[in-house]
Amino acid sequence: MSDASDVIIVGAGLAGLVAAAEAADAGRSVVIVDQEPAQSLGGQAFWSFGGLFLVDSPEQRRMGVRDSIDLARQDWAGSAGFDRPEDAWPRRWADAYLDFAAGEKRSWLHAMGVRFFPVVGWAERGGYTAQGHGNSVPRFHITWGTGPGILAPFVRRVREHVDAGRIVVRHRHRVDALLTEDGAVTGVCGTVLAPSDVPRGAPSSRSPVRDFTLRAAAVLVTSGGIGGDHDLVRAAWPSRLGSPPEHMITGVPAHVDGRMLAISRTAGARTINDDRMWHYVEGITNWDPVWPAHGIRILPGPSSLWLDATGSRLPVPLFPGFDTLGTLAHLRTTGHDYSWFVLNQAIIEKEFALSGSEQNPDLTGKSVRQVLGRVRKGATAPVEAFKSRGVDFVVADTLDELAAGMNSVTGDGLIDPAELRSVVEARDRETVNPFTKDLQIAAVRSARSYRGDRLVRVARPAPILDAADGPLIAVRLHVITRKSLGGLETDLDGRVLGDDGNPVPGLYAAGEVAGFGGGGMHGYRSLEGTFLGGCLFSGRQAGRALGRSGA
Numbered sequence: 001m002s003d004a005s006d007v008i009i010v011g012a013g014l015a016g017l018v019a020a021a022e023a024a025d026a027g028r029s030v031v032i033v034d035q036e037p038a039q040s041l042g043g044q045a046f047w048s049f050g051g052l053f054l055v056d057s058p059e060q061r062r063m064g065v066r067d068s069i070d071l072a073r074q075d076w077a078g079s080a081g082f083d084r085p086e087d088a089w090p091r092r093w094a095d096a097y098l099d100f101a102a103g104e105k106r107s108w109l110h111a112m113g114v115r116f117f118p119v120v121g122w123a124e125r126g127g128y129t130a131q132g133h134g135n136s137v138p139r140f141h142i143t144w145g146t147g148p149g150i151l152a153p154f155v156r157r158v159r160e161h162v163d164a165g166r167i168v169v170r171h172r173h174r175v176d177a178l179l180t181e182d183g184a185v186t187g188v189c190g191t192v193l194a195p196s197d198v199p200r201g202a203p204s205s206r207s208p209v210r211d212f213t214l215r216a217a218a219v220l221v222t223s224g225g226i227g228g229d230h231d232l233v234r235a236a237w238p239s240r241l242g243s244p245p246e247h248m249i250t251g252v253p254a255h256v257d258g259r260m261l262a263i264s265r266t267a268g269a270r271t272i273n274d275d276r277m278w279h280y281v282e283g284i285t286n287w288d289p290v291w292p293a294h295g296i297r298i299l300p301g302p303s304s305l306w307l308d309a310t311g312s313r314l315p316v317p318l319f320p321g322f323d324t325l326g327t328l329a330h331l332r333t334t335g336h337d338y339s340w341f342v343l344n345q346a347i348i349e350k351e352f353a354l355s356g357s358e359q360n361p362d363l364t365g366k367s368v369r370q371v372l373g374r375v376r377k378g379a380t381a382p383v384e385a386f387k388s389r390g391v392d393f394v395v396a397d398t399l400d401e402l403a404a405g406m407n408s409v410t411g412d413g414l415i416d417p418a419e420l421r422s423v424v425e426a427r428d429r430e431t432v433n434p435f436t437k438d439l440q441i442a443a444v445r446s447a448r449s450y451r452g453d454r455l456v457r458v459a460r461p462a463p464i465l466d467a468a469d470g471p472l473i474a475v476r477l478h479v480i481t482r483k484s485l486g487g488l489e490t491d492l493d494g495r496v497l498g499d500d501g502n503p504v505p506g507l508y509a510a511g512e513v514a515g516f517g518g519g520g521m522h523g524y525r526s527l528e529g530t531f532l533g534g535c536l537f538s539g540r541q542a543g544r545a546l547g548r549s550g551a
Contacts, residue, residue: 005029005168007546008188008216010175010260012036013043014151014532015511016222018539019494019546021157024166026547031214032158032167033188035174036255037196037204042151043224044252045532047201049299049355050143050150050363051121052109052536053529055102057141059120063452065137069102072139079126079133080523086272089489089497093518093538096492097530100537109536112153117142117363117371119452123528124324125302127317127443133525134323138452140529146357146364150532172196173212175260178219178267184505185267187215201253201290218506218549220494220542225484225512226258227251227279228291233481238275241325242332249283249295251355251482260513264488268504269496273486273520278531281328281339282320283480287389295480296359296386301351301458302444304343304475305427309336311415313423316439320351325525328479336414339477340406342424346469350459352383392476399424399465402472409476428463483531484512489519494542508546510538517541 007023009016012034020030036043054060056067076098082091120141126134143149161167172193179187192212196204226232230248237244261271283295300320307313308331318327320341331339343351354360359382362370373380387393394405403417430438434445444461447453462469488496488509495503496514515521516534 005031005214005216007031007218007220008033008214009220009222010188011043011222011224011511011513012041012169012171013222013224013511013535014045014154015535015539016220017042017151017154017158018536019220019222019510019543020167021154021161022540022543023546024161026544028166028547030161030167031216032169033173033175033214034169034171035193036171037198038171039200040253040255042155044256045147045151045535047356047358048147048150048532049360050146050357050532051123051140051529052143052150052533053101053139053527054106054141055098055139057106057120059116059118059141060138062118063120063138063450065120065450067137067139069098071136072098072102074131075134075136075527078131079525079527081525082523084273086489086519087523089491089518090273090515090520090523092492093521094523097517097521097534097537101533105533105536114149114153115144117144119456121457122447122450122453123321124526125322127319127322133326135527138450139527142363144363145366146360147532148357148364175263178263178507179213179215180267183268185219185507187213188219189213199290203254203291218508218546220508220510220546221260221264221488221496221513222509222511222539223260223513224256225487226256226261227481227483228254228256229258230481232258233277233279236274236277241329245332245337245479247337248279248293248479248481249285250291250293251280251283251295251297251480253291261487264496264507264509267507268498269507270489270499271487271519272489273515276485276515276520276522276524278324278483278485278522278526279328280324280480280482281331281477283478284386284390284392284475285478287386287391295478297355297480298341298475298477299353299355300341301347301453302440302447303347303351303459303461304341305424305464307340307342307423308334309338309340309410309412309414310334311419311423314339317443319440319443337479338410341475341477342402342464343473344464344466344469345471345473346462347459347464348383348387348473351457353380354382354386387473392478394474396472397470399472402474406474406476424464428465431461431463483526485515485522485524485526486520487513487515490514490517492541493545494538495545508542510542511535514538
């Protein structure tokens with residue numbers, strides 16, 4: 001293949017691979033350029049838990065869940081909160097994505113060999129009214145094989161096209177500018193970086209070797225968000241979430257640097273909703289890091305007692321797993337960059353999962369035997385490793401010892417043992433009856449009415465101080481950077497729009513750099529399982545449009 005091709009794709013993550021496969025299926029010649037080495041093919045998706053948002057799936061129905069497109073639209077609208085003129089295309093993308101999630105998304109993936117764990121998870125539960133934020137029903141479908149399992153069919157399709165000569169993948173090619181002629185994007189130029197043999201996800205060298213120039217009829221940008229650059233995150237941080245934390249940990253590799261947003265703007269592209277973002281508040285420091293400030297997110301069940309840095313209980317409905325950004329906004333009012341889970345061994349064994357393919361070797365490795373261990377007594381090995389080796393975990397036999405350990409971890413002495421005892425004992429008294437005024441206990445009982453939660457996710461309501469369920473555990477939680485919800489504005493074909501609202505000729509975008517579609521199809525909040533799904537859908541839309549265009 002020559003240096004002139006039909007399509008150049010900037011970024012070898014999930015959205016880029018999907019788009020490349022679709023465009024090449026239509027007979028287009030494609031060059032994929034990526035600044036990272038070959039061992040990082042697939043980008044962030046490799047590290048993901050592999051959760052996908054599906055509506056009225058066979059897995060839901062088998063678990064007794066009644067879902068519908070109307071209920072999903074209601075939940076999306078209540079979460080997105082679209083309220084800006086710039087939301088015109090994001091609204092259309094949201095509608096199209098919901099149709100996809102309720103329609104051919106599952107069958108399309110199934111035909112490529114993707115399968116799902118039979119228990120559907122209930123993420124981002126909301127806790128407000130029917131028209132407010134959150135999933136009314138479980139919709140989080142865990143891919144059998146997690147993130148690598150999602151990537152596998154698209155890596156396979158791309159490699160088949162590479163073998164056939166329709167796709168060329170050029171690693172260690174960093175794009176520094178988009179080429180334009182008469183207002184149209186005609187290619188890319190940049191720097192070839194020195195070879196690197198660092199492990200997947202680890203920071204790679206930025207040593208230059210030479211310049212390069214590539215030309216094409218169209219350029220598709222699929223370079224991801226800004227979560228690896230804390231300065232960019234802080235610059236975009238919205239006042240509605242308070243002030244940005246001084247201390248954050250990082251949920252994405254360092255190469256998620258946002259460079260292509262500014263480069264695309266220079267070529268005439270418009271970005272919208274830059275202030276919308278998705279960061280978690282249940283981050284823990286990785287004891288075995290791959291990238292700088294590497295954090296892992298706890299995927300919590302609803303039973304842990306959530307306290308701010310001073311030991312005060314978080315308000316309703318800010319329970320574990322209910323409202324990510326609502327909890328973030330509240331915690332930013334406390335004057336501290338961390339909070340606490342307080343729980344016991346019975347809760348950690350039943351309710352703690354860790355986000356990421358590497359933290360779930362049973363699901364990632366497709367081991368039925370190991371997965372069955374999740375329904376038996378005992379925490380998973382990765383959770384136990386963090387409990388014993390993680391700097392954010394405190395384990396004790398008594399509340400006084402736990403309070404002392406919490407103060408030792410932070411060094412600020414904010415936890416008063418007497419107040420901690422008062423909060424925990426008050427919560428525990430509410431567990432001895434089948435009825436309660438404590439809405440967290442009520443939410444736990446409601447969750448256990450769902451078969452999947454009762455089986456593998458939610459512990460029975462019981463006193464935290466029950467000695468039979470010990471030891472006691474406290475976990476310090478940090479803000480962990482993750483996703484950009486705004487980005488390059490696009491139409492439903494992935495064509496990037498300029499400030500005048502018209503497409504920039506030759507320029508397309510998909511994935512996180514496009515707010516997972518349109519410049520922000522999630523609005524202000526996500527329903528979870530929609531980030532990988534947004535990469536799949538927006539990459540497919542753009543790839544098929546490029547295939548039709550005759551580029």
